[in-house]
Amino acid sequence: MADPQGFLKVRKKDAPKRPIAQRVRDWRDVSAPQPAAERAREVAEQATRCMDCGVPFCHSGSAGCPLGNLIPEWNDLVRRDRWSAAGDRLHATNNFPEFTGRVCPAPCEAACVLSIAENDTGGAVTIKRIEQAIADAAWEGGTVAAQLATISTGKSVAVVGSGPAGLAAAQQLTRAGHDVTVFERDDRLGGLLRYGIPEFKLEKAVVERRLGQMRAEGTHFVTDCEVGVDVTVEQLRAQFDAVVLAVGALRARxxxxxxxxxxxxxxxxxxxxxxxxxxxxxxxxxxxxxxxxxxxxxxxxxxxxxxxxxxxxxxxxxxxxxxxxxxxxxxxxxxxxxxxxxxxxxxxxxxxxxxxxxxxxxxxxxxxxxxxxxxxxxxxxxxxxxxxxxxxxxxxxxxxxxxxxxxxxxxxxGFEGVEYSRMLDDFALTLTGRGTLSCGPDWQTTAPGVFVCGDAHRGASLVVWAIAEGRAAAHSVDEFLTGHSDLPSPVHPTALPLAVL
Missing domain, CATH: 3.50.50.60 (FAD/NAD(P)-binding domain)
Known part of the structure; x- marks a missing residue:
């Protein structure tokens, strides 16, 4: 059981950074590498600050993590040195914790009970640091493996865009037994993760490692291919039973x-x-x-x-x-x-x-x-x-x-929404006043069998919201194709972060 006074005994300690004079001379991650044993000890100490609140606002969705990450559970597992189990709990709700553990601004920490009266509590639990440590330990320990589908539905899905939303949707649908192909117009996969986020925040070897897992699971990838130009919408319709649009919102202001x-x-x-x-x-x-x-x-x-x-x-x-x-x-x-x-x-x-x-x-x-x-x-x-x-x-x-x-x-x-493309015209889709693609409660656009998720639907937002929407859209696509889905659906298309207007 978590120690309700742990935050009084252990001082908050963020992950160490490399010296500024050193890190500005290269493009490597700004974080300072730590020996595995030292990292495990420090992070386990930080995990003891989590009180396992009766109402964990850190993963309440509207206030905290939209993925519904089971934060108190994996904090407690880390505290008890059960790192493998913590990795399983983390991956149960998040396809890519090594991404969010590096680039997310951590709304979970802002919603942590210890962020109330920080001068007295010492500040929120270092959830983001713990998340990254769990994910990295899982990769280093070899416990992150391809999760092969146990069935084949005989259905095929095209995912347009290989950013975090598209990759999350693709992985979920592949694991559900569908034949999934991801189309990416750039020469490399990753979308925003690849070309929008600097190397010093997210080394691309981290992205490649996860793409390797997805390939091993059976997801297909096609690069240098713009839908509507290199492959027509008619060809996509003829070849696939459903389409997921995860094209981002890169039209810059x-x-x-x-x-x-x-x-x-x-x-x-x-x-x-x-x-x-x-x-x-x-x-x-x-x-x-x-x-x-x-x-x-x-x-x-x-x-x-x-x-x-x-x-x-x-x-x-x-x-x-x-x-x-x-x-x-x-x-x-x-x-x-x-x-x-x-x-x-x-x-x-x-x-x-x-x-x-x-x-x-x-x-x-x-x-x-x-x-x-x-x-x-x-x-x-x-x-x-x-x-x-x-x-x-x-x-x-x-x-x-x-x-x-x-x-x-x-x-x-800032950004003004989805970039214009011939694909939108060919699917007969129009943009909202916010420059995004609208959808119904099942993430389906006005084009039957065509779904949307991520920034293309929400507008420029966080990687964690993109992953959540990709997972939710995958649930709807799976249900559309088979009549039922056991895939999780962490957010609704109308979900918004809790804010004061």
Missing amino acids: DNATVQGRELVGIHLAMEHLVLSNRECEGDGATPVTAKGKHVVIIGGGDTGADCLGTAHRQGALSVTQLDYHPELPTARDDDRSPWPAWPMVLRTSPAHAEGGVRRYEVAVQRFLGDESGHVRSMVLAEVTVTRDAAGRRHVTPVGEEVELPCDMALLAI
């Missing part, structure tokens, strides 16, 4: 109307990240490099932080990250975001710890260029952000303008 946007040296954030990841894959030097430049990142979110860490490693002279919102507090404001809602607090990633300047309540008014048409600076103004009765955002300059040196600007201001 742009500052197209800002004066000087056309200048050389101004890029969308994903252009920077994708080409950098390709360089790490051995595709040659990226033409979009921060080396020797004064870099300004427009946007204060996770994508901007990824660009920040990438710019450090490319050798930027300076990096500034802009955000038109006010700087958030470092501790939860109970009036604005009471527990267990996701707290509106300032988040500092390892990339921020590596250097750079963060500026708040400012927005770009125009870009200035040199004689060759290359950006040389930008003009900023202090701003206020308000919303009207319809919820539309208005950014209003209120202060004096200042000029900021800049010979590389990266636009990390």
Whole structure:
């Protein structure tokens, strides 16, 4: 039984990081490697801080983990040194815990009871660290093996997109006995995991390891194949009994109307990240490099932080990250975001710890260029952000303008939904006002037998939500094909994280 006073006896301890001066010189994971025995001892100690709450908000879905991870159970198993059993419990709800253990912002920790009055409790249980340790120990111990289907349904499914949602749906359906083929338009598998997340956050060998398991289970993969172009929708319909669209929401928001946007040296954030990841894959030097430049990142979110860490490693002279919102507090404001809602607090990633300047309540008014048409600076103004009765955002300059040196600007201001493709027209699908694909309660779109999951349905979101939606969509596809499904369905299409409006 868990020790209800464990959190009083053991101090919270996050996973160690490599020294900044060392890690900014390479692309390897920022985490410091630990001997297996030392890691097991430290993580087991951290697991004793979990009280096995009567109502575990950490995996309640709306407030905590949308996968419904059985967090108190595997914490207790780790505490009792039952690592293999902990790996089984973790994989029971999450296809890819080694991904979420590295890149998830951990809504489970924000919903942990110990995140209430952190000055008294010492802070939330280090759930993310424990999850990664369990997953890594399972791989290292050889307990992660191919789970071959015990039956064959004789049904076939096409999954379009190999990001976390598509991979989760594909693995679940393959294990249920269906013949699954994943179509990926890029030259390598992984989608966002491959080209959107920097190597220093998620080494691609981790992704390849899981893809190897999926191949061994019988999932088929086709790369360099865009549905609607290289294979037609008619061919897909003729060959497969159901289709799952997991194409992401990569249509980036742009500052197209800002004066000087056309200048050389101004890029969308994903252009920077994708080409950098390709360089790490051995595709040659990226033409979009921060080396020797004064870099300004427009946007204060996770994508901007990824660009920040990438710019450090490319050798930027300076990096500034802009955000038109006010700087958030470092501790939860109970009036604005009471527990267990996701707290509106300032988040500092390892990339921020590596250097750079963060500026708040400012927005770009125009870009200035040199004689060759290359950006040389930008003009900023202090701003206020308000919303009207319809919820539309208005950014209003209120202060004096200042000029900021800049010979590389990266636009990390969000995403507007699914990219246009011929496939959408051929399936007769239209986008919602949010730029996403709508579906019914069974994840099925208006095209019969065509399902959607992940960012294509939800909009740009977290890897953990993509996995949850992929698993839920797989349940509906399985039921559609066989009339019944024993696959789990962790979330409903209308599910939203608990938030204060």
